[in-house]
Each structure stands twice: as structure tokens, then as C-alpha cells.
Amino acid sequence: MLSNKCKYAIRAVLYLASQASATKMTHGTEIARLLKMPVAFTVKILQELAKKDLILSSKGPKGGFYINEQIKKLPIINIVNAIDGADAFHRCGIGLHKCSDDNPCPFHETFKAHREKFLSTLSSTTIGTFCIDFNENHFLYVQKEVV
Amino acid sequence: MLSNKCKYAIRAVLYLASQASATKMTHGTEIARLLKMPVAFTVKILQELAKKDLILSSKGPKGGFYINEQIKKLPIINIVNAIDGADAFHRCGIGLHKCSDDNPCPFHETFKAHREKFLSTLSSTTIGTFCIDFNENHFLYVQKEVV
DNA sequence: TTTAAATAGGACAATTTAGTCTTTTATATA
DNA sequence: TATATAAAAGACTAAATTGTCCTATTTAAA
Secondary structure, three states: OOOHHHHHHHHHHHHHHHOHHHOOOEOHHHHHHHHOOOHHHHHHHHHHHHHOOOOEEEOOOOOEEEOOHHHHOOEOHHHHHHHHOHHHHOOOOOOOOOOOOOOOOOOHHHHHHHHHHHHHHHHHOEHHHHOOOOHHHHHHHOOOOOO | OOOHHHHHHHHHHHHHHHOHHHOOOEOHHHHHHHHOOOHHHHHHHHHHHHHOOOOEEEOOOOOEEEOOHHHHOOEOHHHHHHHHOHHHHOOOOOOOOOOOOOOOOOOHHHHHHHHHHHHHHHHHOEHHHHOOOOHHHHHHHOOOOOO
16 A cells, blocks of 8 residues: 555655754664664655654754644645655556446455545545654554564 | 555455456567556566465466456455455554554544445455456556556 | 476676765854 | 765666566367
8 A cells, every 4th residue: 555665755744853852863773773673764854844844854963854733734644745755645556557437347346445534544644643752652663673 | 555566466356356258368578568558567467466365277279367266266365465464454444553543543534434434345345346358447457547 | 309488597787875085155253 | 164964876786577488287189
């Protein structure tokens, strides 16, 4: 459904949200270390998110990435759209491009229902929802083991 | 959710099901051509399915791939398990390996609920369900355009 | 029995995704 | 102002996925 890159992006933004009460910045390396994600790749993703105005950044010492009130109002789906593209949630479950409501594949109904529900949750949940203390919700973000 | 390879596999098996009334064999190249899928890759997938006893094959002239009554009883999920592995339907929506019912990520409930629904459809729908005439249901299988 | 048509098997190539490294630019602070 | 720290940018590398190609084996039928 979502690419690894996109999953990393969501986790990183959720982390930034958890730090947002202090309007504190965290640099990319630190975020990657805390969330146990690949360092250089994480920084790349953060830079991409910043360029697309989904997070904010500041260069130099004490710099890093952060979010503000405006960004807290954005839904999580914006991250998905920015990283995986807007059609990530409109593909047929068995890969038929011509599959549609009018021309449904055998799994169209059930698959669409699943996809749409997940989509609607991502659309109605804002980044601000996750402005809760990181330490309290550690398990939400951190990959404790790699499979 | 499913890899391209797996989607090709499902479409190929659905096609074989549509031909099963005549217990007719179709060779790999023909299946690929009819379903507009990459030829060599399709044949590879068919061979893999045959090796895993999800379809039957016969070498030589007039040979090809086909299914029998026993195979018609198998659920579609068996194809997914054979190609993508059994855990394809048990991964967290945002990639957290430690996410579970006890330790749910923020999207756990909604994602799981509908993933399970899709899984259950694939588990309860047998290959035999698709033993209907190919020509009548052409649009189900054929990729009419490549995006 | 020869031939041609098909699967079986495995090496190989291309593409996409995932990830690193190096250099440049901006900025806080000593 | 000098220095160190961090993002920005882009080239590069690695791994996984998606495919192709070639050779061997089996088998139906002329």
C-alpha cells in the first residue's frame, strides 16, 4: 500500500509532532537514531518534506526540523501524497488499470472498501493529533527490531 | 499490498479457471498475450505456480497449463501465499514490526479491520469461482492499456 | 523415429526502490 | 569574524523487483 519511504516519512513527522509542544527542533541524524531508521535516507526524506512544506527546517547550529500550528492542521494523507503520489490509493487490488466501479474486478468491492477506509482515516487524522509526548508513546514510532 | 508478480499470478490463474470447463490447456505465451502481461515473466510465474501445485502443466506440443477439480477448490489466498509469502497480510500500515493488537500504532485498528476483510474475501473465494467463460468476462483479466 | 512445441531451470539484464556520500550553503554562537 | 553545526543538493551505490534469454528436457504427432 505505502512505500517504505512513505512509512519512514509518516513516522518522522509523527515524531516531530510529539516534540511540537516545545517548538523544539531535532536534527535529521537524531530523528533517524531515535526511530531506528537509516540515517542518510531519513535526512533525505526530511529534506524532501521540508521542500514540499510539510515540515519546517532551519540550518546551522541548533537547527533541525520542526512543525508549527499551521502544519498541525494538515492531514496525514498529505504526507502520502507528497511521497508516494496521489494515486497510491486508487489502484486496483489485482493490478487492472481498467478496473472501476463500472467495470469491477472480482475483488473490487472488498478491496476498495478497505482502501477507502484507510484513506479516510489518513485524511481525517491531522498531524496535530500526534502532539503527545514521545516518551509516553515511544512504541508508536520506534522500530525496535528489524525483520 | 500485493506485488506485481502476485497480481500477474492471480490474473493468470483466473484465466486458467475461465478455460477449465473444457479442461483445455493454454501455453504460457498465449496466456501472456491474451492478458497483455510480459511474456517471459508470465511463463516464469506459471512455472512457479506449477511447481507449487497451484496449477498443472504438461510439456510438449498441445501442452500448457491448466487446472482440475481439486485445484478449483483452493482459495485465491493460496496464490498470494505462494508468491508473496504468508505474512503479506500481516504487516503494519506504517511499517512498524512491533505494532500489534496490544501495542497498536495510530492506524492499527482501521488498517487491520479492512485488511482482514480483504484477506477473508481472498480466503473464502475459490479458484473455481472463476470458471466462467473468458470471453464473457474479458475485462476482468485483460490489461487494456499500460499506464 | 524424427521433429517441433511446449515446460523446466537457471543465468543474466533492466528498472525501481532504498540508501549513502560528498560538497555547498546558511546560521548560531564563541 | 571564525568556527562548527546543520540543512540543501545532487551524484553515487546497493538491493530488490521485474523482467529476458538460453539451454535442457519432455512429449505429441507426422
